[in-house]
Amino acid sequence: MIRDIIAAGEGGAYVRFGTEIDRGTSRTIQAFASALRALRRPEITDIVPGYVSLYIEFDVELVTVSDVQRIVEGITPIDLPWLESEPVIEVSVFYGGEHGPDLAQVAADCGMSEAEVVDIHSSSDYEVFFLGFTPGFTFMGVVDERIAVPRLARPRTRVPAGAVGVAGRQTGVYPVESPGGWRLIGRTPERMVDLSGAEPRFLLTPGRRVRFVPRDPGGFAADAGRE
Amino acid sequence: MVDTVRVLRSGPRTTVQDRGRRGFQHIGFGVAGASDERCARLANHLVGNGPDAAVLESTIQGPRLRFTGPAQVSVVGCDPAITVNGVATDGNCTLTLAPGDVVDVPRTGGARAYIGIRGGVSVPLALNSRSTDVVAGFGGHHGRPIQHGDEFDIAPADPIRRRGIREPWRPLRRTSIEVRFVMGPEAELFTDREHEAFVTSSYVVHQDSNSLGLRLDGPEVASPPQILSEGQPAGSVQIPPGGQPIVLLPARQTLGGYAKIAVVVRPDLAMLAQALPGDVVTFTRMDFEDATALTRQWLGELTSATAVTDTLEAG
Numbered sequence: 243m244i245r246d247i248i249a250a251g252e253g254g255a256y257v258r259f260g261t262e263i264d265r266g267t268s269r270t271i272q273a274f275a276s277a278l279r280a281l282r283r284p285e286i287t288d289i290v291p292g293y294v295s296l297y298i299e300f301d302v303e304l305v306t307v308s309d310v311q312r313i314v315e316g317i318t319p320i321d322l323p324w325l326e327s328e329p330v331i332e333v334s335v336f337y338g339g340e341h342g343p344d345l346a347q348v349a350a351d352c353g354m355s356e357a358e359v360v361d362i363h364s365s366s367d368y369e370v371f372f373l374g375f376t377p378g379f380t381f382m383g384v385v386d387e388r389i390a391v392p393r394l395a396r397p398r399t400r401v402p403a404g405a406v407g408v409a410g411r412q413t414g415v416y417p418v419e420s421p422g423g424w425r426l427i428g429r430t431p432e433r434m435v436d437l438s439g440a441e442p443r444f445l446l447t448p449g450r451r452v453r454f455v456p457r458d459p460g461g462f463a464a465d466a467g468r469e
Numbered sequence: 470m471v472d473t474v475r476v477l478r479s480g481p482r483t484t485v486q487d488r489g490r491r492g493f494q495h496i497g498f499g500v501a502g503a504s505d506e507r508c509a510r511l512a513n514h515l516v517g518n519g520p521d522a523a524v525l526e527s528t529i530q531g532p533r534l535r536f537t538g539p540a541q542v543s544v545v546g547c548d549p550a551i552t553v554n555g556v557a558t559d560g561n562c563t564l565t566l567a568p569g570d571v572v573d574v575p576r577t578g579g580a581r582a583y584i585g586i587r588g589g590v591s592v593p594l595a596l597n598s599r600s601t602d603v604v605a606g607f608g609g610h611h612g613r614p615i616q617h618g619d620e621f622d623i624a625p626a627d628p629i630r631r632r633g634i635r636e637p638w639r640p641l642r643r644t645s646i647e648v649r650f651v652m653g654p655e656a657e658l659f660t661d662r663e664h665e666a667f668v669t670s671s672y673v674v675h676q677d678s679n680s681l682g683l684r685l686d687g688p689e690v691a692s693p694p695q696i697l698s699e700g701q702p703a704g705s706v707q708i709p710p711g712g713q714p715i716v717l718l719p720a721r722q723t724l725g726g727y728a729k730i731a732v733v734v735r736p737d738l739a740m741l742a743q744a745l746p747g748d749v750v751t752f753t754r755m756d757f758e759d760a761t762a763l764t765r766q767w768l769g770e771l772t773s774a775t776a777v778t779d780t781l782e783a784g
Binding site for chain 2: 248249250251252253254256262263275287288289290291292293294295297299302303306307372373374375376377378379381417418420421437442444
């Protein structure tokens with residue numbers, strides 16, 4: 243199952259599991275990540291799932307990439323409770339207009355109306371594959387091929403919290419204001435991340451299934467005011 | 470009463486940093502931490518702090534700070550300008566201050582200077598670290614660079630005897646930097662011609678560089694297709710469309726989608742973090758095993774050089 247481990251500098255390594263965005267690959271990566279995390283080895287400092295790889299960071303003074311390879315080969319993956327029995331989390335989205343400044347272009351690029359893009363984006367259940375980039379940013383898939391569009395050529399320097407973006411076969415929600423290169427098709431008033439406590443809390447975590455629910459564009463301010 | 474530091478001038482960007490926030494990249498919190506781990510550690514050493522204490526990291530221009538109580542501070546960088554109560558002084562040693570003294574760092578010399586404060590900068594731990602993650606607005610002093618008028622506490626600690634920095638650890642300002650690297654995880658996506666171009670070209674540090682990454686200008690390295698988002702080590706040399714390399718510094722984002730032709734070895738990344746726009750960078754390849762040995766030796770020597778002892782007096 244593990245193809246190989248690839249050194250990434252003196253203190254990092256990748257374990258690669260596949261070549262494309264895929265539910266099964268993501269679940270396998272999460273299962274390895276969980277098992278590795280459960281070992282609580284102090285020499286392993288970060289365990290970072292991606293779409294097709296698990297990136298591992300370690301203390302070069304204590305171990306080398308060969309040691310890490312032995313550790314990884316010795317683990318038994320722990321399947322996440324991929325929460326298929328759990329209810330799908332519904333996330334309200336105000337699509338288009340000021341909330342989704344790229345929706346019109348995405349529709350034009352895909353040769354369909356804005357309503358059709360919204361319909362396709364909101365009619366699939368997505369799975370949260372992993373978090374990263376900013377605290378709680380969700381990488382979700384798999385987006386219908388009919389609305390798969392490349393990232394922006396020039397990323398925005400400021401994307402607001404709650405922006406819903408698409409890029410290729412992936413979709414996600416920007417949890418905090420940040421730069422961003424995904425096409426913004428809508429915005430949710432829901433709070434994705436709570437950083438006020440000692441431990442951050444996230445609405446969406448790996449393994450959860452998510453459905454975007456279109457809302458009437460006029461209601462954004464009213465909804466955002468609710469808490 | 471707790472002694473405090475008052476910010477009389479912040480400089481363009483001064484943040485609280487320690488050795489970084491590890492173990493949370495998988496939920497989107499970057500490592501952050503000091504860009505030049507060597508200078509940060511030396512700054513802590515000069516004031517008798519352990520390696521995990523928080524320091525101030527200033528870019529281009531440092532702050533002007535007033536200390537309310539007796540304090541010991543250090544300023545370590547590549548030839549920074551420093552004054553205490555307006556009088557120029559050398560930063561490569563412990564500076565002992567009286568209540569009300571004002572320390573000013575009008576120029577960091579290299580890109581960054583580190584201000585160590587005896588006892589450490591006492592901001593709350595956030596996910597086990599005092600580092601400021603400026604992109605996420607998290608950690609450090611309210612998740613942002615310090616501002617004029619800010620005040621923060623100094624953890625109380627007994628004074629130490631004056632310390633210096635032993636050769637060869639005194640940081641030097643270099644306008645031309647040769648950095649060593651190991652082959653990157655996506656090296657096989659680049660043609661021999663691209664690898665050749667990378668090691669034979671001279672690159673100029675671009676104005677748009679920051680603590681996330683150093684942008685380089687030079688002959689184009691043809692970029693392969695983008696890869697699927699994945700974790701990325703500090704020191705990664707990414708080739709985005711356009712072919713101008715970006716070297717990721719420790720405060721990089723947790724994930725990236727550009728192919729990595731190389732990874733700069735850790736001791737040289739610390740030097741590279743001092744590069745200013747216009748400085749020249751060249752790359753030399755080294756074997757992976759040699760790089761591991763080199764980094765282990767460098768870290769060991771840095772530990773010895775900053776071991777707690779009062780026999781390291783220097784000039």
